[in-house]
Amino acid sequence: DAEITQSPRHKITETGRQVTLACHQTWNHNNMFWYRQDLGHGLRLIHYSYGVQDTNKGEVSDGYSVSRSNTEDLPLTLESAASSQTSVYFCASSDLYEQYFGPGTRLTVT
Amino acid sequence: SQKIEQNSEALNIQEGKTATLTCNYTNYSPAYLQWYRQDPGRGPVFLLLIRENEKEKRKERLKVTFDTTLKQSLFHITASQPADSATYLCALDVKDSNYQLIWGAGTKLIIKP
Numbered sequence: 407d408a409e410i411t412q413s414p415r416h417k418i419t420e421t422g423r424q425v426t427l428a429c430h431q432t433w434n435h436n437n438m439f440w441y442r443q444d445l446g447h448g449l450r451l452i453h454y455s456y457g458v459q460d461t462n463k464g465e466v467s468d469g470y471s472v473s474r475s476n477t478e479d480l481p482l483t484l485e486s487a488a489s490s491q492t493s494v495y496f497c498a499s500s501d502l503y504e505q506y507f508g509p510g511t512r513l514t515v516t
Numbered sequence: 517s518q519k520i521e522q523n524s525e526a527l528n529i530q531e532g533k534t535a536t537l538t539c540n541y542t543n544y545s546p547a548y549l550q551w552y553r554q555d556p557g558r559g560p561v562f563l564l565l566i567r568e569n570e571k572e573k574r575k576e577r578l579k580v581t582f583d584t585t586l587k588q589s590l591f592h593i594t595a596s597q598p599a600d601s602a603t604y605l606c607a608l609d610v611k612d613s614n615y616q617l618i619w620g621a622g623t624k625l626i627i628k629p
Contacts, residue, residue: 448619496559507559
């Protein structure tokens with residue numbers, strides 16, 4: 407069965423460190439998205455991609471970067487982790503409208 | 517400012533009754549609206565999509581309405597069951613946004629036996 411996976415599921419890191427969160431989908435979807443979810447907020451879009459070599463900034467992209475070298479993967483990098491980036495991160499993919507989500511990565515920046 | 521609002525307080529419903537959740541938005545021109553279910557520790561799961569020119573959509577025990585004049589969508593679960601307990605998120609696709617969604621914060625639904 408097709409799926410979307412994220413790793414690690416939990417991560418604790420220190421302020422200032424570079425962190426990369428992995429996202430891998432086997433749906434063969436062109437569209438991929440990274441969100442963060444914080445209490446009291448809706449999912450907020452960090453970055454998104456419509457295909458290989460395409461990346462775009464979302465609503466809350468400062469301090470984050472992505473790259474898309476193949477259809478399956480969209481890794482999210484925190485260049486220099488800050489405490490404000492403590493959150494749950496979700497990756498999603500879509501063909502058209504419906505988005506399929508991964509299980510999430512809980513990131514704590516100490 | 518542009519925003520989507522869902523009831524932040526949990527909704528407690530007796531098993532067997534109909535649960536109704538509300539999603540209101542301002543200052544958007546929607547193409548369609550989606551509803552998702554999210555269980556603790558998991559990613560959201562798609563439930564239903566309704567387009568701007570549709571008034572109502574049904575899927576088994578689920579029904580969604582969309583009133584672009586009132587800028588509101590209602591999500592109904594009939595004959596509710598404890599297994600329906602979860603957080604329900606609405607997401608709005610704005611015209612010409614290329615599949616980007618604007619999300620509400622979600623409403624927690626608790627179905628009591």
